[in-house]
Amino acid sequence: MSTTRLVHNRVELALHTLRAIDGPNLLLLHGLGESAPADVPDFAAEWPGPVHALDFTGHGASTVPSGGGYTAEMLMADADIALGHVGPTTIVGRGLGAYIALLIAGARAHVVRGAVLADGPGISGGPTSPTSQPVITAETVSTTPDPFAIIELGRDLRPPDYATTFVRLANEGSDLPDPFVVTARFRPKWLRAVVDEPGVRQAGSIAEALAVYRP
Amino acid sequence: MSPVSSGVGVGQIVGRRPTLHHVVPTIEFPGARRPDREYSIDANGVRIALHEWGDAAAPPLMMTHGGFDFARTFDAFAPRFADAGWRVVAWDHRGHGDSEHTHLYSWDADVRDASLVFEHVGGRRPLTMIGHSKGGAISLNLADAQPFRFRKLVNIDGMPSRRPIPDVAEHERTKMLAGEITEWLDHRAGTATAERRPGTIDGLAERRGKLNPRLGKAWLRYLVTVGAFERDDGWRWKLDPSIRPGGFGPWRPEWSLMRMAGIGVPFYGLLVEHTEPLGWGTTVDEIEAYLPDGGRVELVNDVGHFAHIEQPDEIAGRIMDFLGAPA
Numbered sequence: 001m002s003t004t005r006l007v008h009n010r011v012e013l014a015l016h017t018l019r020a021i022d023g024p025n026l027l028l029l030h031g032l033g034e035s036a037p038a039d040v041p042d043f044a045a046e047w048p049g050p051v052h053a054l055d056f057t058g059h060g061a062s063t064v065p066s067g068g069g070y071t072a073e074m075l076m077a078d079a080d081i082a083l084g085h086v087g088p089t090t091i092v093g094r095g096l097g098a099y100i101a102l103l104i105a106g107a108r109a110h111v112v113r114g115a116v117l118a119d120g121p122g123i124s125g126g127p128t129s130p131t132s133q134p135v136i137t138a139e140t141v142s143t144t145p146d147p148f149a150i151i152e153l154g155r156d157l158r159p160p161d162y163a164t165t166f167v168r169l170a171n172e173g174s175d176l177p178d179p180f181v182v183t184a185r186f187r188p189k190w191l192r193a194v195v196d197e198p199g200v201r202q203a204g205s206i207a208e209a210l211a212v213y214r215p
Numbered sequence: 216m217s218p219v220s221s222g223v224g225v226g227q228i229v230g231r232r233p234t235l236h237h238v239v240p241t242i243e244f245p246g247a248r249r250p251d252r253e254y255s256i257d258a259n260g261v262r263i264a265l266h267e268w269g270d271a272a273a274p275p276l277m278m279t280h281g282g283f284d285f286a287r288t289f290d291a292f293a294p295r296f297a298d299a300g301w302r303v304v305a306w307d308h309r310g311h312g313d314s315e316h317t318h319l320y321s322w323d324a325d326v327r328d329a330s331l332v333f334e335h336v337g338g339r340r341p342l343t344m345i346g347h348s349k350g351g352a353i354s355l356n357l358a359d360a361q362p363f364r365f366r367k368l369v370n371i372d373g374m375p376s377r378r379p380i381p382d383v384a385e386h387e388r389t390k391m392l393a394g395e396i397t398e399w400l401d402h403r404a405g406t407a408t409a410e411r412r413p414g415t416i417d418g419l420a421e422r423r424g425k426l427n428p429r430l431g432k433a434w435l436r437y438l439v440t441v442g443a444f445e446r447d448d449g450w451r452w453k454l455d456p457s458i459r460p461g462g463f464g465p466w467r468p469e470w471s472l473m474r475m476a477g478i479g480v481p482f483y484g485l486l487v488e489h490t491e492p493l494g495w496g497t498t499v500d501e502i503e504a505y506l507p508d509g510g511r512v513e514l515v516n517d518v519g520h521f522a523h524i525e526q527p528d529e530i531a532g533r534i535m536d537f538l539g540a541p542a
Binding site: 007009010068069070071074076077081084129130134135136140148158159162165168172173 | 225315316318319320323324330331359360389406407457
């Protein structure tokens with residue numbers, strides 16, 4: 001495994017290359033509180049190209065910011081910095097990473113070559129409508145995962161109509177017939193709405209989903 | 216970015232600064248007065264700058280600024296309250312004014328920072344608050360989440376009602392959003408090395424005038440000397456260059472209004488006649504449906520979004536009538 005340090009504003013992101021061979025790229029996005037795996041996961045064993053894995057801000061070997069301020073959109077920008085380095089890629093996102101995969105696949109529809117949305121920590125997010133959310137603070141730490149990340153990204157707002165907007169962006173900007181494959185069995189409201197959109201397939205496993213995007 | 220030294224607790228003072236007139240050329244503005252005290256507190260590792268006018272032992276009156284602004288934009292407004300017997304405490308949001316440029320910015324982080332400023336100034340005592348624009352919207356959020364911190368709440372044109380989206384077909388809106396997101400991501404990719412554009416005092420004043428079209432040149436020139444810093448190649452606004460106008464996200468402006476309905480302390484909202492680029496364009500009709508019990512909202516004629524700067528005497532007078540004697 002090799003690691004590249006990428007700069008996103010004042011954060012250094014760790015992008016790990018788990019397998020470096022010629023072929024189409026695969027990028028793994030971890031769940032909330034997780035970090036990049038050390039080895040190529042079994043589900044990607046048959047993938048015919050390099051496998052990369054990103055540590056989001058405040059996770060794994062990436063920088064711990066001061067004083068929180070996490071949003072899913074900022075993690076989408078983390079993923080975009082990784083795309084800028086690896087180029088066109090298929091993405092597998094677990095939990096929180098699945099939601100970020102949805103966002104970046106809509107935002108950079110011509111670069112993302114299919115996104116697999118899989119179960120994992122942080123798949124729910126927070127409320128889908130206005131609520132009285134408490135003001136919560138956390139202990140300041142220098143090691144990952146950052147407690148502020150766990151708190152803030154565990155309750156970020158994910159209205160279904162916001163999530164489906166990114167499916168529509170992907171459908172408009174991608175030349176893939178189905179830019180998304182959902183394998184997650186637990187489906188919060190945002191994901192249920194996504195599954196109902198055109199351009200979204202379902203599969204029983206990540207390996208099966210990746211077969212859809214394997215050239 | 217300097218880390219907070221070990222042993223310093225959250226909400227505690229981490230530094231006192233000399234007032235800026237020692238290091239920048241002074242441009243005077245009638246009625247404007249630099250703060251009597253300036254210092255910073257630690258907000259979970261981020262230095263938040265506080266500015267105070269008036270007797271340090273007087274009852275506190277909290278003031279918070281809008282987006283892309285800074286506490287010193289109260290230089291002409293705050294002294295009116297200080298002279299009336301208040302200890303005015305304003306703070307710079309993270310990344311704004313003299314507060315630290317940090318890694319991340321979010322609404323929740325601004326609300327949390329505000330909570331720590333309140334804790335520093337008043338502990339668990341309820342305080343009186345005036346919020347302008349985004350600062351007003353943050354105060355609505357904080358008053359909903361931590362009502363025990365509030366005694367009375369004043370909101371100057373900071374009651375978001377709707378996103379200013381033109382009336383276009385759904386597919387056109389999706390296209391516009393795609394462009395907005397692409398621009399934002401491209402901006403994020405360049406923030407590591409971004410710097411604010413340098414210029415002369417007049418040049419920065421002119422640029423700011425595009426966002427503050429109703430404010431006079433003399434005020435804008437004054438603002439440069441308190442909200443910007445000078446290097447060899449010219450003046451730059453202190454605002455973190457990673458912060459930019461516009462944006463997108465799941466938040467709906469009208470959600471702030473829904474929270475407003477539940478506020479349990481005396482509430483006074485001021486709306487303005489003239490819409491400006493940094494305002495939400497909220498109308499009295501939109502607010503009245505969500506006014507808290509006993510709350511009131513008024514439209515101020517012949518002013519724009521920065522009503523308290525355009526007509527400080529008029530706005531301060533109305534607010535003082537509502538607040539009563541300092542307490």
